[in-house]
Amino acid sequence: MNAVLGNKKAIALLLGPALLVYTLVMLVPIFWSFGYTFQSGSPLAGFHWVGLTNFRTFFDDPTAWAAVRFTIKYAVVLTAGQILAGYGLALLYVFFLRRASGLIRTLVFFPIILPTVAVALLFQQIFASVPMEGPVNTILQGVGIDPIDWFGHPATAFWVIIVMDIWRSMGFYAVLLYAGLVDIPEEIIESARLDGAARWSLVRSIVIPLSFPVLISTVIFSINGTLKVFDSVLALTGGGPGTTTSPLTLYMFQTSFSYGDYGYGSTIALVLTILCLVVTVAILRTNRREGRGA
């Protein structure tokens, strides 16, 4: 039996193709990209060694720091929004709709599967101001507020991106968190109810602690996605006005392909990777400490 399940040739045949493709197309490029951070140039112009210049440039580059700040601000605000909206919906499903939640769950879930580009182009028109007045501005005028040039100011453009991304993803996060909530045994909630726990304190002292592990993995999942935001921003604002809504991903893309600087582009990509790594590890460690305390 172990001769069959430990057959070296079979293992090589089953695992080999995936491992080979993965190594060649993902692992090798990751290290290769790391090598680019010490060089300057592009495949067309050729590369030359520049040592740590790219990192020095990064530290003195106000656009890069603005991109770091935007990335973090966007990730924090959107993750908070996704988790709050998703958790609220999940509680609604579990405690109010119960068995009848199937239809509404599906309805709120569906935007996540839509192409981000299509949704972004739609929201561009929903928040449009000129030449066509979009629905939002028309409604604002209806209640006596002057129309707003949503994409003309950094702050309003930022919030349009957030609103669109919460619209897209809250149903998805609701389903993830719902899966954690339905796992809480009915008896625990029932006995808390008999003890006279009011609804809010029931949620705070029983439901949230019991769903904490799922909450943490959802936060990690969310922050990992939001730090890498690209499609939403590119299709909705293009990083504008100016570069005020450019995250690191977009700045990296423009540096590499518009300015043809692969070395500096790789440096920005590396900073982004380190950011993702640090945030994930930090959340995991906080989680472990909380788990021990409980």
Place this chain on the structure above:
Amino acid sequence: MSEMTYQRAHVTSAAGAPPDGAGRFLRRLPIRLLLAVLVAIEALPMLWLLLGSFKTQDDFLNRPFYALPSRFDLDNYVSAFTTGDLGQYIRNSVIAVFPALFVALLIGVAAAFALEVMVFKGRGFILIAFLAGIMVPGQMILLPLFTVYFKAHLTGTLWPLLITYTAISLPLIVFMMTTYFRAVPRELFEAATIDGAGIFRTFWSVGVPIVRNAIITVGMVQFFFIWNDLLIAITFTNSQSLQTIQVGLLNFTGPYGSIQYGPLFAAICVSVFGTLLIYLFLNQRIMRGLAAGSIKG
């Protein structure tokens, strides 16, 4: 107090005809309003999009957004496909995505089987190496890949997309499929080998059928990831004739010049409702798979 009313409402609903119908209606009113708002938030943009796909340029510019289209015909759709080249974009997407997904599922499931069911040194390490791929941003592999594709004269074809999509699908497929294989009792595979089945037969006739639903779920999730991808598609398609639907859609607004609203809305409509149809078709499967707890901590 709210707890009492909640329980009472529950009891009355279980009893069938509620004795205090009006009171119950009022108590449930906030929830009903909330649900109505929720439905409106999700459905109204879709309705506006659909109506917009029939509107003329004049409807968009000179009539309010809630006005109905002045006519219902398919002119906008025709122009999205003829002048807009939408068909070409969809064809490119299909050519790049489906073969990549098929190959990734085939080799990914095989790798997951080897990593979870078979016995050898270094399994843990290889699994972690695959896992790392989920976290690393796509930007990190873009530039070396571009260099290689450029040197190999593959730019100008759809091969870069196909190859890259296959590779980036692997981490999630391998990771999720190993968790599904872990749930299968080992005795099953051991029994198969004791009965004299070779390892490939055990994989193909026992392993694959048992996790068939999981393969479909993972395949669907991964399908939406690469079908909706913009980053890789926009990087490796240097000419308009190679663009996928996500990149091609961007051409409908164009950074400068006036937007043709009708064809733009028609194109978004095709993208949105086409994807929605696939989703509705397979939605039950995805929900079941997600609820089965793929990322539970």
